[in-house]
Amino acid sequence: MKALIISGAFLFMAGSVFAQHNNVHVGLKGGLNISNLASSPNAGYDAKAGFHAGGLAHIHLNKSWAIQPEIMYSGQGAQNSSTKTRLHYVNVPVQLQYMFDRGFRIQTGPQVGVLAAANVQQGDVKTNVKSSFKTADVGWTIGASYVGESGIGVDARYNYGFTNINDASSVNLYNRNVQVGVFYVFKHKY
Template sequence: MKKTFYTLALLAGLTGAAQAQRNVSLGLKAGATYSSFVGKQANNEEGRFGFQAGGFANIGLSRMFAFQPEIIYSQKGTKYKDITDYSTRLNYLDVPLAFHVNADGLFFEAGPQVGFLLSAKDEAGNTSVDVKDAANAVDFGYLVGLGYQRKTGLGIGLRYNGGFTNIPKAYTSGNVTVQNNIRNSAFQLYLTYSFGG
């Protein structure tokens, strides 16, 4: 009796694993980013364009719901209105953890994101200054978006990515610790290609 029970349990597990594998698709994505800084100390700033590219795994949890972890190289930053040709560029390795609600390819998404700072530069004309040491190395944030994506083939999406973490590190001035409230804000328009499930 025990052997029969274990055999049935093993078969059920293997069937579930096979079904789960059919509900997983891998893919690539790339697109444009329009980003700026927000927060109390983010004044006189306007957006700058960058790009993003990476890969994802779309894991179907049910017919309507999916989980999509990603690894994305993402350019962010801002331009300053009052200073001609002066901007800040930040490059991140972002790891979004998106939860999808699906309806025949159309999806709505939301979830947390963590970004790891790769480089940070202030740029003026042809001159750039490395400011990575003054910025926080990890950026915690969130994402919301929508798009169209099937398990196989082309897709398109529009996402907003906001930061919870301040970009600059806190610093001490005399006996006072100063933390400027400046965070990332980015709109991302992208294409995807899924390799089936």
């Protein structure tokens, strides 16, 4: 929780400082997650659908480069034939973006996630398993996006978790997540 408050305060302060210049634009985004848990040894998990939603600050450094910090709710996890593992994160990715002409962008950067809740569902029984997972997840993202003149855009990225998030057994678990979504940037300019 402390990391979430610090991250939120950092984004607010950074946005306030840069907002005085004309190179910062804020926006909203959301979309589909297809997540999984990579495991060693292999635990036989399959991908699970979820969603993400939150806000962003698009900060132009110059005509070609930008930094885009975000704060997102992200429903992640995995499933197998008998159970669904749902992990609810507040993720803070910071994307370095290269902007091509007319709205196309490629992006990459670090991401820190704070686990807000975790449960396992087997049949009709749902069990809180937050204590079985580490609170923080650190990873890296890579992706691409397109934003039109209206400020409406589409985004696709892959999130690769570096942290073994399992705190309860010897099985190593790592977040893997594909995100596809839409976003809107207020007062957008190319």
